[in-house]
Amino acid sequence: xxxxxxxxxxxxxxxxxxxxxxxxxxxxxxxxxxxxxxxxxxxxxxxxxxxxxxxxxxxxxxxxxxxxxxxxxxxxxxxxxxxxxxxxxxxxxxxxxxxxxxxxxxxxxxxxxxxxxxxxxxxxxxxxxxxxxxxxxxxxxxxxxxxxxxxxxxxxxxxxxxxxxxxxxxxxxxxxxxxxxxxxxxxxxxxxxxxxxxxxxxxxxxxxxxxxxxxxxxxxxxxxxxxxxxxxxxxxxxxxxxxxxxxxxxxxxxxxxxxxxxxxxxxxxxxxxxxxxxxxxxxxxxxx
Numbered sequence: 628x629x630x631x632x633x634x635x636x637x638x639x640x641x642x643x644x645x646x647x648x649x650x651x652x653x654x655x656x657x658x659x660x661x662x663x664x665x666x667x668x669x670x671x672x673x674x675x676x677x678x679x680x681x682x683x684x685x686x687x688x689x690x691x692x693x694x695x696x697x698x699x700x701x702x703x704x705x706x707x708x709x710x711x712x713x714x715x716x717x718x719x720x721x722x723x724x725x726x727x728x729x730x731x732x733x734x735x736x737x738x739x740x741x742x743x744x745x746x747x748x749x750x751x752x753x754x755x756x757x758x759x760x761x762x763x764x765x766x767x768x769x770x771x772x773x774x775x776x777x778x779x780x781x782x783x784x785x786x787x788x789x790x791x792x793x794x795x796x797x798x799x800x801x802x803x804x805x806x807x808x809x810x811x812x813x814x815x816x817x818x819x820x821x822x823x824x825x826x827x828x829x830x831x832x833x834x835x836x837x838x839x840x841x842x843x844x845x846x847x848x849x850x851x852x853x854x855x856x857x858x859x860x861x862x863x864x865x866x867x868x869x870x871x872x873x874x875x876x877x878x879x880x881x882x883x884x885x886x887x888x889x890x891x892x893x894x895x896x897x898x899x900x901x902x903x904x905x906x907x908x909x910x911x912x913x914x915x
Contacts, residue, residue: 633677633718633721634717636677636678636679636680637678638675638676638677638721638722638725639675639676639677639678640673640675641674641675641676641687641689642669642674643666643669643670645669645674645676645687646662646665646666646669647662648683648684649665649669649674649684649687649706650662650665651683651684652683652684652708652710653706653708655708655710656710659831660832661831663830664829664911665706667809668689668691668705668706668911668913669689671691671801671805671914672689672690672692672914673689673690673691674687674688674689674706675688675690675722675725675726675729676688676722677718677722679710683710685709685710685713685718686707686708686709686710686713686718686719687706687707687708688704688705688707688708688722688723688726689704689705689706689913689914690703690704690726690730690735691703691705691802691914691915692733693795693798693799693802693915694797694798695798699733700733700734700796700798701734701735701736701796701797701896701900701915702730702733703735704723704736705738705911705912705913705914707719707722707723707743709722719746720749723746723747723750724750732895733895734893734895735893735894735895736892736893736894736899737752737892737915738758738866738889738890738891738892738909738912738913738915739752739754739889739890740887740889740890741890744890744892748892750894751894752892752893752894753892753893753894754891754892755891755892755893755897755898755899756868756890756898756903757868757869757888757889757890757891758866758867758868758869758891758908758912759867759869759875759885759887759888760864760866760885760886760887760888760889761864761865761866761867761875761883761884761885762862762864762883762884763862763882763883763884764862764863764882765852765853765856765863765881765883766882767853767856768881769880772853773846774816774818774823774846774847774849774850774851775816775817775818776814776815776816776817776850776851776854777814777815778812778814779807779814781807783822783825784803784807786822787803787815787822788800788804790823790824790825790841791803791825791839791841793901793902793905794841794901794902794906795841795900795906795915796900796901797900797901802910803839806829806910810827810828811828811830811835811858811859812827812858812859813825813826813827814827814855816842816847816850816851823842824840824841824842824843824848824851824905825839825841825842826839826840826851826852826855827839827855827910828855828858828863830861833861833862834861835855835859835861835863835864836865836911837852837855837863837864837865837908838866838908838909838910838911839910840852840865840867840908841905841906841907842905842907843905844905845871845874845877848871848874849874849877852865863883864886865878865883865908866889866908867907868891868906868907868908869888871907874907889912
């Protein structure tokens with residue numbers, strides 16, 4: 628029986644049953660397997676993929692929706708991967724066009740590598756910002772930041788959600804409510820009993836990823852990173868909006884080194900909603 632052409636293979640919704648196949652696809656492209664992250668994204672968002680008749684996946688991606696239930700205000704696309712044996716044959720373009728179509732006019736955003744950016748530009752995405760990935764072992768030191776941080780409790784969740792929505796510009800309850808189970812640490816910064824920022828550190832291979840990082844100002848962001856660093860013996864990794872130059876310089880002085888840059892791209896909106904001055908790092912570039 629002849630093998631069907633790639634164009635004839637259906638695009639379907641992915642579920643947690645596809646976790647191993649998604650991790651295999653990551654590994655096929657030289658990425659870490661990141662099963663913990665894949666599991667989170669497949670439950671918090673919607674995965675789409677194309678099955679390979681010979682086994683595994685031809686391609687996959689995940690979209691995470693934010694806003695009112697049933698009426699998303701923004702969709703974040705991530706984990707767009709095509710198996711090496713099927714690369715450069717239009718599969719990624721077809722999958723992306725499908726996602727744009729099913730989102731039916733909802734504004735979209737994604738973080739693009741230099742390799743992926745031309746495809747997204749072809750589809751109508753525009754570069755609206757940049758993020759710098761940092762990685763390394765955090766070295767404590769420097770002056771006292773004068774910001775109080777503590778471990779978050781269940782009672783903090785409503786206030787965390789309010790702070791997050793103000794900074795992000797859309798309701799992210801389904802994502803943020805999963806943080807206590809997904810992350811190893813979730814901390815808040817307080818002033819006079821009011822939450823002025825929060826951050827999580829979640830496990831990804833041999834690192835702890837700092838994200839999301841939402842804070843009133845740079846000093847608060849620094850205090851949250853420093854407090855998370857005391858709770859792990861792993862290297863830290865994070866993706867900081869390049870407009871936060873002071874935080875980037877501080878983090879590099881504390882031992883984190885630049886690894887890569889990604890372009891923040893949008894579709895259907897000129898720029899992301901919310902208050903970028905309080906939005907320092909995403910939960911993951913795959914989910915915004």
